[in-house]
Amino acid sequence: MSTLPLLLISFLFIVSRSSSSSIVNPSKVKQVSWKPRAFVYEGFLTEDECDHIISLAKSELKRSAVADHLSGASKLSEVRTSSGMFISKNKDLIVSGIEDKIATWTFLPKVNGEDMQVLRYEEGQKYEPHFDYFSDPVNIARGGHRIATVLMYLSDVEKGGETVFPSAEESSRHKTSKPDDLSECAMKGIAVKPRKGDALLFFNLDPNAKPDVMSLHGGCPVLQGEKWSATKWIHVDSFDKVIDHGGNCKDMNANCERWAALGECTKNVEYMVGTPEFPGYCRRSCKLC
Incomplete structure (x- = not known):
């Protein structure tokens, strides 16, 4: 038997063991x-x-x-x-x-x-x-x-x-x-x-x-x-979310408008507004566009 099938069998065995142990x-x-x-x-x-x-x-x-x-x-x-x-x-x-x-x-x-x-x-x-x-x-x-x-x-x-x-x-x-x-x-x-x-x-x-x-x-x-x-x-939030580097001004959370009304645009600048390199999630509600 060649090396490749042996490696494949070993990999599938580990996957099986991993799946069976996924219950906490x-x-x-x-x-x-x-x-x-x-x-x-x-x-x-x-x-x-x-x-x-x-x-x-x-x-x-x-x-x-x-x-x-x-x-x-x-x-x-x-x-x-x-x-x-x-x-x-x-x-x-x-x-x-x-x-x-x-x-x-x-x-x-x-x-x-x-x-x-x-x-x-x-x-x-x-x-x-x-x-x-x-x-x-x-x-x-x-x-x-x-x-x-x-x-x-x-x-x-x-x-x-x-x-x-x-x-x-x-x-x-x-x-x-x-x-x-x-x-x-x-x-x-x-x-x-x-x-x-x-x-x-x-x-x-x-x-x-x-x-x-x-x-x-x-x-x-x-x-x-x-x-x-x-x-x-x-x-605390999605790390997979793609940050828009194109300068588009938009909200990325359904709660942005409510948070902005509560003053979060100044209280939580990092999340709401962000920076030029990493725009925030509520730029529209913070009236940046």
């Missing part, structure tokens, strides 16, 4: 923190799904960048020393199935998510504590703030590589002793150890839709081994 099981979810709201789903991805994502990413990895707080442009920084790439939502049936699973678990529409970012952290690499919500108007203009983050661990890590929430408030009712094998970095807050197949969901906005400063989080340095992860950022 609440018993596998445990609360990590309430301030910020953070939860771990144990075994969210199958081993085959993890390996498939890594295989798609390996040949396209590039040095990871961060978003500039003023311009929104991507830039290299020692704050983040991993390498990564993005996988589109419709890359293949397996990726699409994982996207469906994320939407089912989070109750957030698939269209609100960015493409999946795959990251590799080698020994010594890390991501300093940061926020996933934005402070620049450029990124907010498309889809609004990132309301939630789903971080999927694609590999086990021998030592280090934890996700830590240094500002998290530890509940006195659920206070537990920390594992002995946590790194020094992870001891500085509430931390989650990377375990292949597990997924961490945390919210970047509080229930009032304001940025949650307690959602500050970082990726601790990998001390032994290698860490692979896949991140899904989810916005």
